[in-house]
Amino acid sequence: MKLLKAGICLLAMMLISGCWGQINFDQLTVVSAIGLDPAKDGMVRVTLQLSNPTLPVAAGGGSQQRRPYVNYDAIGVTIQEAVERIQHQAKKSLFFPQTKVVLINEQFARRGLDDTLDYFWRETNQNLNSWVLVSRLPARQVLDKAMELEPVPSEEWRKYLQGDWKRPLQVDVQMYQFLPRLNQIGYQAVSPGIGPFNASGKTDIMEIGDTAVFKNDRMVGWLSGEESQIVNWLTGVSRRGSFHTDFAKEESVSYSLNSIRVKVTPLIRGDRLAMKVRIKGEAEVLTATLPLHFGTEQAMLRDTLNKQVKLAVEDTIDKLFVNYASDVIGFGEALHRSMPSEWKKRKSNWDKELRQVDAEISVSFRIRRTGLLQ
Numbered sequence: 324m325k326l327l328k329a330g331i332c333l334l335a336m337m338l339i340s341g342c343w344g345q346i347n348f349d350q351l352t353v354v355s356a357i358g359l360d361p362a363k364d365g366m367v368r369v370t371l372q373l374s375n376p377t378l379p380v381a382a383g384g385g386s387q388q389r390r391p392y393v394n395y396d397a398i399g400v401t402i403q404e405a406v407e408r409i410q411h412q413a414k415k416s417l418f419f420p421q422t423k424v425v426l427i428n429e430q431f432a433r434r435g436l437d438d439t440l441d442y443f444w445r446e447t448n449q450n451l452n453s454w455v456l457v458s459r460l461p462a463r464q465v466l467d468k469a470m471e472l473e474p475v476p477s478e479e480w481r482k483y484l485q486g487d488w489k490r491p492l493q494v495d496v497q498m499y500q501f502l503p504r505l506n507q508i509g510y511q512a513v514s515p516g517i518g519p520f521n522a523s524g525k526t527d528i529m530e531i532g533d534t535a536v537f538k539n540d541r542m543v544g545w546l547s548g549e550e551s552q553i554v555n556w557l558t559g560v561s562r563r564g565s566f567h568t569d570f571a572k573e574e575s576v577s578y579s580l581n582s583i584r585v586k587v588t589p590l591i592r593g594d595r596l597a598m599k600v601r602i603k604g605e606a607e608v609l610t611a612t613l614p615l616h617f618g619t620e621q622a623m624l625r626d627t628l629n630k631q632v633k634l635a636v637e638d639t640i641d642k643l644f645v646n647y648a649s650d651v652i653g654f655g656e657a658l659h660r661s662m663p664s665e666w667k668k669r670k671s672n673w674d675k676e677l678r679q680v681d682a683e684i685s686v687s688f689r690i691r692r693t694g695l696l697q
Contacts, residue, residue, distance in 0.1 A: 352415040355392060356424045356477035357453075358462030359439070361431040362398045367439055369405035370396040370426075370463040372477055373413060391474035394466050402442040422450040423481040425498060426462040426517070429535070429542065437505055437540035443498060451499035454484045457535035457542065459518035470527040483531060484515070491561040492548035494534045505540040508673050509655020509666070512537040513554065516545065538649040546642070553639040556585050556602065557652040566606075568624075568631045574613040578606045578628060580688065589658040590683075591665065597681040598654055600636065606688040625690050633686040640684075644677040654680070 358370035372394050395412050399405030410417055425443075427436070443449045458465050471479035484495045494513050504512035513534050520530040534546040534554065546554065555561035562584070567577040583604035590597040606628060608615075615624070643649055655673060659666040669676045 350416050351418045352413060353418045353421050355422065355475050356426060356466055357422060358396075358426040358428075358458075358466045359402070359431050360428045360462050361434055366398050366400055367402060367405060367431070368396055368398045368463065369402055369409065370394055370466050371406070371409050371413075371417065372466050372475070373417075374475060392476075394463070396463050402439060403446070419446070419448045420450050422453045424454050424456055424477040426456050426458050426465060427514070428458050428460075428462045429516075431462075432457050432514075432535060432537070432542035435541045440502060440505065440540075443502060449498075451497070451502075453498050454481055455496050455498055455501045455514045456480065456517045456531070457514045459516060465517065465529060468527045469529045471529070476529070480517070480529075480531065491555055491564045492552045493531060494551050494555060494560070505537065508670055509650060509659055510653040511539070511649050511651050513546075513651045536643065536647050536649050536651055538647060543647045543649055544642075546639070549635060550639045550642065553636055554643075554652060556583055557587060557600070557636075559585065562604075565609075566628065566632060566635075568627050570613060570627070574611075576611045576613070576615075576624065576628075577609045578688075578690075579609050581605050581607070587652070587654065587657055589654065589661055589665075591662070592681060595679060595681060596658070596665075596669070596676055597683055598640075599683045600640075600685070602632070602636065602684070602686045602688075604688050606690045608690065621690055625688065628688050628690070629686045632688065633684050636684050636686070637682060640680075640682045644680055644682075648674040648677055650677055 353374040354371050355374050356372035358372070360368040360370070362368045372392050375390055375392050395409045397405040397408035397412070399408060406417065431439075443451070466476070469476040473479035473482070493515050496512070496514050501512050501514060504510055513536055515531050516533040516535050517529050517531050518533075520528040532548055534551040535542050536544050536546055549566075552561070552564045556564065562582060564580040564583065565578065566580055567575050569575050581604065583602065586599075586601045588599040588601075590599055606625075608624070640652075643651060650673070654677075655666065655670065658669075
């Protein structure tokens with residue numbers, strides 16, 4: 324009988340639930356965004372945007388209102404040190420697996436990221452699916468002042484970057500893609516930029532546009548929307564786009580481009596590297612500011628479009644390879660796949676090799692529909 328009672332007591336103790344060895348949800352706060360800014364003496368200022376869950380509806384039908392998020396910031400020698408200081412401020416455990424955006428200030432990116440972003444490799448709770456943005460303004464300012472339709476701005480940015488409907492004029496990159504390319508010779512990193520919609524910087528409405536270009540772990544410059552679109556074509560990220568061709572007397576024709584197919588082939592011409600790029604696709608006329616007779620002028624429209632797209636591609640490659648010495652289209656990786664021995668011979672001096680690459684571009688768009696002419 325005593326053994327039976329003891330067994331029942333032991334079973335009851337096993338069934339009793341408890342959380343003495345766990346963290347309660349009340350002790351957690353979700354980090355929705357991380358901002359990184361430069362600080363004095365080579366230190367880093369970290370801003371964390373913490374979600375502030377909505378309070379339950381109060382008795383009598385009323386509701387208690389409070390901000391949907393709160394921002395904390397601290398300075399440290401490393402990101403880890405700054406995060407620990409923020410945790411003391413917030414008085415809660417920080418939950419990173421749902422982080423949506425990592426916002427990097429432009430000046431901080433130009434300083435070099437390799438040593439700093441090592442934190443994201445080592446911290447096991449980080450969300451490597453979070454999206455990376457480079458901010459023209461201080462990251463802390465953007466996280467404090469940004470106004471978006473979503474209650475938490477970082478959620479709006481995540482939905483935009485993740486959506487298929489975003490314009491092909493923008494690149495996108497997640498942390499798991501971004502980090503390895505900071506140390507990769509033959510395929511270097513890019514990131515979409517974010518800044519005020521109004522060029523004066525007086526508005527709190529943010530625009531995601533342009534592309535930050537990296538050489539190794541340092542940002543070296545920007546690409547425009549049109550140049551970013553071409554990078555998306557060359558890397559196979561996008562098969563659509565838009566383009567407008569200029570004519571005399573400030574007249575132009577705008578096109579929607581679809582079914583774009585690009586083939587990039589590394590070649591050896593003597594002792595020099597060449598890059599053969601073939602672009603094909605379909606075009607639809609959207610608007611025109613000059614009178615058109617499509618039946619008789621189709622060849623002229625096609626030739627003008629192909630010529631101006633070719634010039635735009637040449638200018639973009641020249642800007643990347645000559646001005647920035649940055650291989651963000653993965654040409655080195657393509658050379659490695661097709662001619663491993665050539666890559667092994669040239670990769671140690673890849674900056675010089677890039678500047679001397681001869682780009683052989685051919686463009687062939689077929690105009691299928693005239694669309695709406697204005």
